Amino acid sequence: MYEKKQGKKSFWYPYIRELDRQRGRGQLAVESPLLWSDDELAYLTGSPTKAEILERAEGIKREYNELDTVWFMAGSLFQQYPYDIPTEAFPFEIFKQAFVAVQSCVVHLQKVPLARRFALVPLGPPLLAYRSNCKAMLSAVAGAVELVVDRPYKAGEPIVVWCGPQPNSKLLINYGFVDDDNSYDRLVVEAALNTEDPQYQDKRLVVQRNGKLSVQVYAGKEKEAVSDMLPYLRLGYVSDPSEMQSVLSSQGPVCPVSSCMERAVLDQLADYFKRRLAGYPTTLNEDESLLSDPNLNPKKRVATQLVRLEKKILHACLQATMDLIDQLPDHTVSPCPAPYAPLLK
Secondary structure, three states, X not given: OHHHHOHHHOOOHHHHXXXXXXXXXXXXXXXXXXXXXXXXXXXXXXXXXXXXXXXXXXXXXXXXXXXXXXXXXXXXXXXXXXXXXXXXXXXXXXXHHHHHHHHOOEEXXXXXXXXXXXXXXXXXXXXXXXXXXXXXXXEEEOOEEEEOOOOOOOOOOOEEEEOOOOOHHHHHHHHOOOOOOOOOOEEEEEEEOOOOOOOHHHHHHHHHHHOOXXXXXXXXXXXXXXXXXXXXXXXXXXXXXXXHHHHHHOOOOOOOOXXXXXXXXXXXXXXXXXXXXXXXXXXXXXXXXXXXXXXXXXXXXXXXXXXXXXXXXXHHHHHHHHXXXXXXXXXXXXXXXXXXXXXXX
């Protein structure tokens, strides 16, 4: 921001001008949703990504509000820039634009310690096209970031590079694009034990020991994710203290399973996936129809791509759950009453 204020006098002027032109846009010519209007963010209604964006925006606002403290406490950082204190020199909107421009230059490095996993590559956004499934990776070599390409290129072609193991929500927020072929794409399903349950403390102990109340559902791995959730959901339905003691003494969350309990657990899970799908204002078919329109607004296109992929994961989870219901030996059994069923969110 300070360099930008110097205009053409700044050594960085040509580069800052390019960053401003990019506005954090990725290869789909869409700027980060951190810069979208409220009406544009409504394209993401139903998606957990919308809450992520609002949370990130709040974090940026907190950073901005702390700038003056940094300016007072660590003045040596700013000694080259004899201007007013930051929040008087720059409005929040300018800071947010600068934040997004810098954020879009963050790349994911390979074969380095965790503390050096990320680097700033200033010419990343204008020169690189990111993909989740290519083999060209950015590496740290002798204090520099090196890219070895994995294919021959002709003049004018975008250079494709692996963007790291990021879900599409992160790709959209950081780089303004969504990858249809992203094997790292995922949604999170969280379950919370009912704190009113008389056996809450014992159940909490089992969960802490095995750590599975939050499940990452990867695209293409929905069946496995549903199977991972079931033992912990069953735990919420255990009401007999002697059964709970049996669970506590076992190595994993091995609950005694009755037909009515299994039906109740699967019904709760199916209702949860249906509820999440109902939170989107459009169906999968309507998304497909929107994406077939060549004149669709670029922001609406990338938002529709994202929610479509999220719905595909949720539909696959729902289908996996319904398949398990179909496999139950007795379909006449009513679900068990569960006053302390776990809460899914």
